[in-house]
Amino acid sequence: MPELPEVETIRIGLAKLVPGLVFARVDFDWPKGFPNLARDVSKHLIGARVLSVKRRGKALVLELSSGYSLVIHLKMTGQLVFNGGGERFGGGHPNDSLIGDLPDKSTRVIFSFKNGAKLFFNDQRKFGWVRLMPSREVSNLEFIKKLGPEPLASGLTAREFTERFHRRPNTSIKAALLDQTVIAGVGNIYADESLWGARLHPAVLVKNVSIYKFEALFRELKYVLKLSIEKGGSSDRNYVDAEGKKGSYLSFARVFRREGQPCPRCGTKIIKIRVAGRGTHICPHCQRWPK
DNA sequence: CACTTGACCTGTCCGC
DNA sequence: TGCGGACAGGTCAAGT
Numbered sequence: 001m002p003e004l005p006e007v008e009t010i011r012i013g014l015a016k017l018v019p020g021l022v023f024a025r026v027d028f029d030w031p032k033g034f035p036n037l038a039r040d041v042s043k044h045l046i047g048a049r050v051l052s053v054k055r056r057g058k059a060l061v062l063e064l065s066s067g068y069s070l071v072i073h074l075k076m077t078g079q080l081v082f083n084g085g086g087e088r089f090g091g092g093h094p095n096d097s098l099i100g101d102l103p104d105k106s107t108r109v110i111f112s113f114k115n116g117a118k119l120f121f122n123d124q125r126k127f128g129w130v131r132l133m134p135s136r137e138v139s140n141l142e143f144i145k146k147l148g149p150e151p152l153a154s155g156l157t158a159r160e161f162t163e164r165f166h167r168r169p170n171t172s173i174k175a176a177l178l179d180q181t182v183i184a185g186v187g188n189i190y191a192d193e194s195l196w197g198a199r200l201h202p203a204v205l206v207k208n209v210s211i212y213k214f215e216a217l218f219r220e221l222k223y224v225l226k227l228s229i230e231k232g233g234s235s236d237r238n239y240v241d242a243e244g245k246k247g248s249y250l251s252f253a254r255v256f257r258r259e260g261q262p263c264p265r266c267g268t269k270i271i272k273i274r275v276a277g278r279g280t281h282i283c284p285h286c287q288r289w290p291k
Numbered sequence: 292c293a294c295t296t297g298a299c300c301t302g303t304c305c306g307c
Numbered sequence: 308t309g310c311g312g313a314c315a316g317g318t319c320a321a322g323t
Contacts, residue, residue: 075316127299171293188317
């Protein structure tokens with residue numbers, strides 16, 4: 001689901017809405033996704049104030065005044081939707097929102113604040129999770145420690161970007177792009193979009209990708225991620241932002257979910273293949289197998 | 292070790 | 308209309 005631009009869009013929305021709010025209660029019905037929530041809620045969550053909302057890769061971190069943090073991963077179908085109190089979602093335009101009244105049958109956790117506002121964690125497929133843990137231990141989480149650099153970090157150079165990929169020389173460039181320990185935050189949509197931008201076939205092995213292609217890939221990846229954040233992310237079916245609104249990146253997508261349509265560069269019909277176990281969209285003319 | 296595949300879940304869509 | 312199978316934005320554990 002949500003990849004870097006979608007999680008970042010949610011983070012920006014929540015950062016405007018929740019800092020300063022105090023937790024009053026938490027309701028959840030699916031212990032498997034929230035292993036330690038029940039045990040620690042009364043001591044470290046109730047009565048705590050939200051200090052900040054941060055993102056690392058595809059994970060969100062809400063830092064609390066209790067010294068604890070909520071770490072949240074939305075996986076494929078997770079949503080975090082805020083309701084300031086009483087009003088319907090969608091800003092008066094029902095078609096802007098995929099969400100009707102909450103809670104609904106995909107609601108897994110309801111965070112209620114002292115002022116009456118609520119934050120709903122919805123997740124149709126139940127892959128997502130929420131953890132409550134001491135803030136200073138967040139950076140020691142195994143998956144956080146292993147995460148690659150943020151692709152949009154100002155200090156990241158094309159050279160460092162390229163070197164990260166060479167940790168996986170014998171895998172396909174697409175599998176490496178999707179590997180969160182190589183570069184953080186890239187998922188299926190922006191992998192396909194950036195590979196098209198760089199005219200790279202997704203199944204080419206990392207060791208056979210030239211330094212010039214890596215430079216192009218780095219540039220194109222940053223371009224699609226920034227553009228998507230500007231557009232509020234991509235909404236296929238489930239994704240909505242903190243206010244329940246869809247993002248519009250997919251109407252700008254060049255190949256993703258566009259099989260059968262003409263390549264915007266050369267007009268060749270876009271095809272869908274399978275690479276790294278994932279549905280993969282390419283222009284067979286622009287993204288030819290290298291000789 | 293490096294890499295790929297299946298499993299985790301629910302819902303939807305497509306072909307018969 | 309019903310039913311089976313494939314597939315969906317992610318990530319692990321298990322398999323080769």
